[in-house]
Amino acid sequence: MIGFQSLAGRLLVAMPGIGDSRFEHAVILVCAHGPDHAMGLRIDRPASGVTLKSVLNRLDVAAPDRTASTPVLVGGPVERERGFVLHTDDWTVEDSSSPIVEGLSLTATREALGAMTDPLIGPRRSVLLLGYAGWGDGQLEEELADNVWLTADADMDLLFDTDFDTKWARALAGIGVDAARLSSQSGRA
Template sequence: MPNIGDPRFEQAVILVCAHDASHAMGLRLNAPHTELDLDQLLQSLEVTGRAPGGTRPVLVGGPVETERGFVLHSDDYCDPSASLLIAGGLAVTATREILMAMTDPMRAPRRAVLAMGYAGWGEGQLETELVENVWLAGEADDDILFGGDHETKWARAMARIGVDVAHLSGDIGRA
């Protein structure tokens, strides 16, 4: 929402990947890294090969552990010891093996995006922020999660839940 008050999350589209009574973890999916793309990252990690589909951005997944990579991907790739399965045919894996798989057409997940860092919430924090209308929630959509038009993802996500961004206000109140 416009009143979030934290520039790191202005117009953020975040997929909540894990949520329980003690914490929540999510990946921001509409903030491309300005100084790094996937090919550069793979080269710096000495991962041979290139990810199919041409140059792809690395996303800024959130302000926590910004040096750690998290790959959000379709669950057709799954490492039972390292992948966190999410509803809707999605998984998150944070290992070098997923990066190597992304460069191998025989092992690569059908859809994948790499994010550096994540968004995290402590016990009850996300729930409180939802009650205070800091965030709006909707169902995941593959085009928004994996699509490349990052500048319109927030508006498209809002439209998907029936919100016209032209009518949003940063003012808080209760009817």
């Protein structure tokens, strides 16, 4: 595709009235984006009743007590049982970690789960997400053209903090948009 520009490492911020309840007020980190596909993780929606400790216990991985309050996020509606660890790139696994942008990687192995709980060897910041959002050939570009999403720069605090209720408004504020002034009407000029 001529002039294709990857959005990997950028945020997709849902416009009001997106028309899909799974993505209302969503903030999604684009992890991979090519001319024929895109994959992202929603960073603002904790999984109800699921903690890092409960997931680790289910997988027979040592779960320190402090992980009982660590939220697990719903990364998206596709493959909801599949886990992804989004983390700083100060910890990676050769041949398993995928760099997203400088400073940020994605790993989907049991080793990453163990590393999340070890402050001495693990990544400085990390979060476990279940599922992902995916787009087929041209689908994301069409949604962007239809003003379904705004794009924004990602910052580490927004990606990893646990103030989930305000992430959408903060992502919008980061691009100069006041969430209170957005209309749920969309269209093209």
